[in-house]
Amino acid sequence: MDAFLYHLSIGFSAVLAMEPVTLFGITANIPVNLLYCFIGAVIGTLIGVLPGLGPVATIAMLLPATYALPPLGGLIMLAGIYYGAQYGGSTTAILVNLPGETSSVVTCIDGYQMARRGRAGVALSTAAIGSFLAGCAGILLLAAFAVPLAKVAFKFGPAEYFSLMVLGLIGAVVLASGNLLKAIGMICLGLLGGIVGTDVNSGVARFTFDVPELSDGIGFVAVAMGVFGFAEVIRNLEQKEHREVFTNKVTSMFPTREDVKRMIAPMLRGTLLGSALGVLPGGGASLSAFGAYSLEKKMSRNRAEFGKGAIEGVAAPESANNAAAQTSFIPLLTLGIPPNPVMALMVGAMTIHNIQPGPQVMTTSPTLFWGLIVSMWFGNLMLIILNLPLVGIWVKLLKVPYKLLYPAILVFCCIGVYSVNNTVFDVFMTAGFGILGYVFAKLGCEGAPLMLGFVLGPMMEENFRRSLLLSHGDFSVFFSRPLSLALLCATALLIVLVALPAVKKKRTEAFQEE
Template sequence: MLETLLSNLALGFETALSLQNLAYAFVGCLLGTLIGVLPGLGPATTIAMLLPITYTLPPVAALIMLAGIYYGSQYGGSTTAILVNLPGETSSVVTALDGYQMARQGRAGAALATAGISSFIAGCFATLALAAFAAPMAELAFKFGPAEYFSLMVLGLVGAVVLASGSLIKAIGMILLGLLLGLVGTDVNSGVARYSFDVPELTDGINLVAIAMGVFGFSEIMNNVEQGEHRETFTNKVTNLFPTREDFRRFLPAALRGTALGSVLGILPGGGSILSAFASYTLEKKISRHPEQFGKGAIEGVGGPEAANNAGAQTSFVPLLTLGLPSNVVMALMVGAMTIHNIQPGPQVMTSNPDLFWGLIVSMWIGNAMLIILNLPLVGLWVKLLKVPYRYLYPAILVFCCIGVYSINNNTFDVFVTALFGLVGYVFIRCGMEAAPLLLGLVLGPMMEENLRRALLLSRGDFSTLVTRPLSASLLAATVLLLVIMLLPAIKKSRDEAFQEA
């Protein structure tokens, strides 16, 4: 077992250390840090924008770059959260609570170093966990038939609803809307166009990238423009980047707890970096001997959440690479990137594309080392980027979004679809509805339908096949149990409190 793992990691290092892949890992980390620093952007928007570019790249290089953008954005978001109380990423909202207070007390260097070191520890551990558990999970996935995959996806969608922030009813509504949008297009079995309303461009379904750019890119820009420019400027010089011995004594245990918590929550459907950061902050505050210090510059409130959000970001690749199941919206876009290169996400990736599988995993170790170098010594550069006026930044983003959408099919229809879903996404924001469940429903819906119909075809229309097969029945039972637990008043209250801590 160990010998096989070492052999696979050797293949991964050989792939990831090629000059081309190193360059794309650096580009991904650099872009990730940049979008983490700049508010109004995010990994989902940026990856959606860059998907058309990956057409021309080798599959390994494309995925390494997109992965670097995702986990790199977790690093960048903490920089502005600490210095100017402006979280570049949603998961960095928690970091701002104590990180900004530390900066006001003249300890910005210690806060930034704590965030960087905690993120590095978490990234390395989470990547090791990904390497260790990938092969056993892939072996298990080979035992899955259509019924098991359908039940797994039902569990994934329910998990995404339960772990989504805000109202459960709204999250369910977004999932259902995503499932309905996934029905648009040509029926795989009969070849008949459905819900296309005789619009030729809809016969292949609604473009995933167009929807993603609309609900995450256009809508966020519209919302930020409405709020106007309210940015502080950090004028003090960042000094003493190395934490003291007392700082290490306080934040290292929190970082280790955050790493463990984030590694587990990242694997769960709907989990990832955001939930991990909120959960870690709640945990640290509850177990602290001095909870009154939280919100006033407690270094544990920086180390724990930063470790958790980075660990959650990296372990969210586990269900994607081993089961073909995206656990969050960024992983749903990664499915799109793999599909572009005719790669079917799931356990067969490990056997049919071992260089891609292990090269991607090893690139995360390399990327974490790059991010330490990019974030701490270049703090001054990232702060200067905040001075770029929104009136220049946002129109440029909109232009790049439109060019990217158009270039996929060379079709202006996709641009209009993006604009339409930009308006829809803006309405979602104003109504307090999270858009991520919609995209998960859109990606998983067609896969669920295909596997359900295959299962029924094999069982000659007998729905009992979903509960008579042990593995499928276990997954459905877990789904029901999850629903029952989350409906219990005490659990529901704890869930709401976890998301209200910030």
Template sequence: MELIDHLALGFSTALSLQNLAYAFLGCVLGTLIGVLPGLGPLATIAMLLPVTYTLPPVAALIMLAGIYYGAQYGGSTTAILVNLPGESSSVVTTIDGYQMARRGRAGVALATAGLGSFFAGCVATLILAAFATPLSELAFKFGPAEYFSLMCLGLIGAVVLASGSLPKAVAMIVLGLLLGLIGTDVNSGAARFSFDIPELTDGIDFVALAMGMFGFAEIIANLEQKEARETFTDSVTNLWPTREDFRRMIPAVLRGTFLGSALGILPGGGAALASFAAYSLEKKTSKYAHEFGKGAIEGVAGPESANNAAAQTSFIPLLTLGIPPNAVMALMVGAMTIHNIQPGPQVMTSNPALFWGLIASMWIGNLMLIILNLPMIGVWVKLLTVPYRYLYPAILVFCGIGVYSVNNQTFDVFMAAGFGIIGYLFLKLKCEPAPLLLGFVLGPMMEENFRRSLLLSRGEFTVFVTRPLSLGLLIAAASLVAIVALPSIKAKREEAFQEE
């Protein structure tokens, strides 16, 4: 009954004219950047962070959330029609989605992706609403020691579940932690690693770092790509799947939904990991394994359901514990901090309209997205004909204005440009930059809770193992390290990320 009351408050907030408008704007932008290859939700949310300064907190978060899960819908369009993933979680969809398009079944592939995404998004939002209250109550039992241990688990999870090699992921996490140390020491008030540069006494600006690493770097990398590709934009005719298609896709959608919902909650998890895992699961369990890679409908239904479910449930640790499980949620932490909102269990009690309004808006957003993506597919298809050489200069200008507007400092623009070059080098070296952002966000929080724990325990390091919750989290972190070090698990992990 309490859940119904909370959801009633959420829908009354989300259904206000202003919040509906921003939910729709977020869904449209999410679909747009999903359709346009090279501009993922990370880059777009980083670009739009400065804009949220002028918006009410609820409207800002509803819009940014809409961009994130909207990109999961839009990314499948180019994956199916152009064999070019709109964003990282759509990589797997290219394998069978594009083959379906080549066989004249582009419309069915798009409908499968849209319907699977809609179902998964709705179920995952229900899971988010159901688990929010008990997890928030548990979070109130957390002290500084528990939060430190939880963040250790989060960072180790981010390393283990990151794509690419483990040493590179560890290096990126450590670099993020080191960048987070720059600025003024909270306890002593002394400037650390600022090199007598006044602009660095408050630390590296989060927007400049995110915009450079995920905005500028992606644009530079995409300028190398050739635009000439075989497309099947004219073959989108019959959208409705046949009875046989439904019979094959429904089990895949159900499996993808629940697998994605679980992986979205995990530290370091997210939409990309969920889609890879769902594809591997479908390939191993399907009766039609021989069709995978040649246009199997399960190869579209499973991953597309999984990435949308994971996009929704990744909000659970952010809203209930204040811990971002992936890089996009780290940007959401930045957006909340901009509005002086401390992510965590207190959001539910201090600002219930924001908490439940955001959850309710996800159901509304999913309904908007199914309408935007199926009847209006022709509009998105036409966008694929726009040459990217015209889009990127406009995006760069917008990024520069956005970075400057945060603090009105040209220093931030130069810093974002510098991080853009560094981010591009990381991409060339096949270093995934997402762990760096998690380390940058969690590093100062880890340090603060670590030092606070030692102050309260008068320097006793045993505080981290004498408190049951803290000990349990540290054991989980150690177990994760031990498991991933096993040769068989290590081989399976490398295989999972080579499914492209």
């Protein structure tokens, strides 16, 4: 307990550290990291409110900006954008029936119906309270399990890391929505893209097609910003704007005593489910929100009201997605494995500052590790202030036509990509990946598996080849080590679980054809 409190004191000291800042010719000492946390929370809320932009696209766009920031400040800001978007997405879901973020799709079902019945204020406060309490619970779990998991991670060798990454990729396929074969194809494409460049061992250029700019590999920022940023803008231009905003019906924000009784249990169940699913590869906030809503429909005494404005249908998914947003940092910070595309972008942000994600961060950079965790609590507290009293301001942003927003977004993306290496080649590459991302969206292929494959590809290859070098080319090293064997068995079990429904479906289709 003493060690836990000591670690938290390190985090609070890092976040509240006073640094001199000059603004408009005036120099003052302010807690800079707390300012970055506030900026991230504001941007995240804004992105969550505006339909069409999500945290993945936004973080991809802002990655170049972290070059100019200190490592802790940059990570705090990006983390604030992620969990801030989970908060802000509920506002448009409730008032406009448009999910500002993917995980807010479920909130539309009952939240919008509550708004139509004149209970928009209660729905918004329910979402905010559930998000705050679940976020705090997720932060406590992150802080509590970080040290034990990091100790386990130090026992990992190259073989164990390779097996863990294989499990992560297969888990992402199993839990991803959409066609299974398409998800596998996207992961394979990401793995191939990740090994473009100069071979680490031999120094030979691979898959560069004699293009000098590719000798260092395909830029992470270009891929992320193209597949998620540019492609999202192109796709949103196809959508017709029709928004019915219930701003005039946001009156009382306080839930009644009966509302409080009905929301407590769903919040607890949503928090527990979201905390568990957030750690899993491919889980994340979206899966947690859908899972929590389905669970409440089965367990609630008021299941007949679901779809008609049940307060449980708002409390459970909003609690789940925010708990998942916090606990998804656990595998990233303790094992160095990103469980979802947002965490994959966080890996990119850490490598920008020459920080190797994994258990060594806790020992080599305890200020960064615990400062990031403590900043999440401050960010969740800020989001309560941003989301309840300022609802009117956020809703007014919905009236800005998207045709005015997308040119500014594209210009900002191009400037950001160019600033990374000061080369026009990266801008053209981003545009190419933007077109490719749009084609993927049209074909029903998700960009998340591609991003995870692209990030984990070089790490998998490095650990795979290192394992074979240490074992003198003996492939049995992956099966002779107990921990590696357990991870591969878990991978095989996941493959069996995902294959069984597919076999059953094929049999049913064959039977119907006959």
